[in-house]
Amino acid sequence: MGSEEESTVKEPLDLIRLSLDERIYVKLRSDRELRGKLHAYDQHLNMILGDVEEIVTTVEIDDETYEEIVRATRRTIPFLFVRGDGVILVSPPLRTT
Amino acid sequence: MLFFSYFKDMVGREVTVELKNDLAIRGTLHSVDQYLNIKLENTSVVDEDKYPHMVIAFPFLLHTVFAPTASILEVGGPSHQGSKVERATMTWGGRIRWEVSGRANSELKLCGKVGLQYVALSVSTLFSRSVRNCFIRGSVVRYVQLPPDGVDIELLHDATRREARGG
Numbered sequence: 001m002g003s004e005e006e007s008t009v010k011e012p013l014d015l016i017r018l019s020l021d022e023r024i025y026v027k028l029r030s031d032r033e034l035r036g037k038l039h040a041y042d043q044h045l046n047m048i049l050g051d052v053e054e055i056v057t058t059v060e061i062d063d064e065t066y067e068e069i070v071r072a073t074r075r076t077i078p079f080l081f082v083r084g085d086g087v088i089l090v091s092p093p094l095r096t097t
Numbered sequence: 098m099l100f101f102s103y104f105k106d107m108v109g110r111e112v113t114v115e116l117k118n119d120l121a122i123r124g125t126l127h128s129v130d131q132y133l134n135i136k137l138e139n140t141s142v143v144d145e146d147k148y149p150h151m152v153i154a155f156p157f158l159l160h161t162v163f164a165p166t167a168s169i170l171e172v173g174g175p176s177h178q179g180s181k182v183e184r185a186t187m188t189w190g191g192r193i194r195w196e197v198s199g200r201a202n203s204e205l206k207l208c209g210k211v212g213l214q215y216v217a218l219s220v221s222t223l224f225s226r227s228v229r230n231c232f233i234r235g236s237v238v239r240y241v242q243l244p245p246d247g248v249d250i251e252l253l254h255d256a257t258r259r260e261a262r263g264g
Contacts, residue, residue: 017261020254028239030117040253042099042260046133048243048253079248081100081241083133086117 016041019092024049027088031057034082045084052077099260103253104129104241113143113242114233122231133235140229 009015016024019038026034026047036049056073104126113123114135121144124137 013261017258020257021250039248039250040099040103040257042257046100048100048103048248050248050250077240077242078245079243081243083235083238083240085236086239 013043015092016045016090019090022093024093025091026082027091028082028086029088030086032086033057034080036080039079042084045087045090047082047084047087049080049082050078052080054080098131099256100133101129101131102256104133104135107243107247110244110247112137112244114238115240115242116233116237117239118237122233124231127230130235133238135233135235135238135241136230137233138230140231 009018016038020041022038023035024038026036026049028034033055034049034052036052038047039050040048053074053076058071058073060069060071061067062069108126108128110126111123112126113121114137115121120142122137122140123143124140127136127138129135
């Protein structure tokens with residue numbers, strides 16, 4: 001178990017392992033997005049995130065003009081367990097190297 | 098197993114479980130199993146206005162009170178001193194639902210008129226039961242909001258790395 005093994009990406013979950021203790025972006029079902037610091041995860045993509053910002057996007061249709069009104073509702077949660085079955089994608093923080 | 102162990106350590110703590118149907122239930126974590134089914138005690142629904150059917154209530158007659166005929170009424174009953182009634186409209190003998198600023202839902206019945214300014218109302222109060230337990234199937238959980246001091250970050254990181262190695 002050298003440092004090489006710790007840092008190489010052989011399977012998809014390795015990418016998430018390298019994001020531990022980093023801020024990640026999570027896209028969830030039902031038009032929800034999360035940004036938060038990854039503290040724990042498992043093979044189901046159950047996660048514990050810290051300092052989470054949740055954005056819920058809702059689309060309403062105006063009764064008269066039939067225009068779509070897109071609303072983003074934001075809230076912050078200090079610590080959040082996220083059940084993995086709602087996860088669509090996990091994106092690690094942007095790396096400059 | 099990581100999150101099963103984690104939630105087992107959280108037994109006895111206050112958590113808010115948000116379900117996939119947007120219902121949020123706050124309560125004390127009583128127990129958890131390998132499927133992350135959750136049992137909560139002393140539960141309350143976080144957004145009760147949105148989910149009134151989730152509030153189990155039972156009626157009982159309280160008292161007769163006198164209230165001003167204005168649309169916003171001040172009720173001067175012994176347990177409702179100064180309680181504010183919102184959106185109260187009524188017909189003679191008709192039942193109306195109203196809410197006091199506390200948690201009780203009440204039903205009023207107009208039973209007499211006292212002068213121009215005041216009406217007599219018989220009030221039956223539906224008290225919300227505040228102590229309830231519930232079992233939540235793991236698969237319907239979307240989030241669990243955790244108490245900030247209930248998260249040992251270092252411990253979680255170690256456990257996650259162990260789990261990632263296939264431990």
